[in-house]
Structures are given as structure tokens and as C-alpha cells.
Amino acid sequence: MRRLVSADNLLIATLWARVLEDAGVRCEIRNRFIGAALGELPADCVSPEIWILNERDLNAATLLLDELRTPRGLAAWRCPRCAEELEGQFYQCWNCATTQHQRG
Numbered sequence: 817m818r819r820l821v822s823a824d825n826l827l828i829a830t831l832w833a834r835v836l837e838d839a840g841v842r843c844e845i846r847n848r849f850i851g852a853a854l855g856e857l858p859a860d861c862v863s864p865e866i867w868i869l870n871e872r873d874l875n876a877a878t879l880l881l882d883e884l885r886t887p888r889g890l891a892a893w894r895c896p897r898c899a900e901e902l903e904g905q906f907y908q909c910w911n912c913a914t915t916q917h918q919r920g
């Protein structure tokens with residue numbers, strides 16, 4: 817077991833843990849219940865932590881977290897139907913209404 821990172825709140829910790837698990841990094845969230853048990857403590861004393869089970873996952877996990885914490889712009893995409901070039905934030909082609917998840 818190795819502590820990977822502490823998150824600002826449980827919501828973020830849960831999100832990060834899910835992404836890590838999806839990538840094959842086994843991890844768990846600690847301090848999950850301390851906040852409820854010690855309700856008077858300020859939130860920053862009970863930040864949830866993400867621990868990884870296998871040290872060999874440390875590099876991959878660190879890279880994943882870096883990407884999560886510094887979100888880049890979504891990649892531009894080309895509509896598979898009409899070949900329109902679209903900005904990453906657009907989910908749907910403005911030209912022919914093809915949605916992005918239909919590509920590929």
C-alpha cells in the first residue's frame with residue numbers, strides 16, 4: 817500500500833479512484849468516514865486520500881492524476897458523416913447533427 821494523493825473532497829477522490837480503477841490501478845479511498853465520525857474538524861483535516869495497492873502502479877497512477885488535475889481542451893474532431901471539422905467542446909455536428917460518440 818502506498819499513499820498516492822489526498823483529494824479536496826470525497827467527490828473528487830471518488831472520481832479519481834474510479835478513473836484509476838478503470839485504468840487497471842487498484843486503489844482505495846481512506847479517511848472516507850472520518851469526516852462523519854469527527855464532524856467538528858475542519859474539512860482540510862479529513863481530506864480523503866487515495867492509496868494504491870501495488871507500488872508498481874505508482875508511475876501510471878501519477879500520470880493519470882496529472883492529466884485529471886490539469887484538464888486540457890478536448891480534442892477537435894471531424895464529423896464522420898459530412899467531414900466537418902469541429903471543436904472539441906461541441907458534442908454534435910452543427911452541420912448534420914451527427915453526435916460525437918458515433919464517430920470511429
Ligand SMILES: [Zn+2]
Pocket residue numbers: 895896897898899900909910911912913914
Ligand atoms: Zn456532420
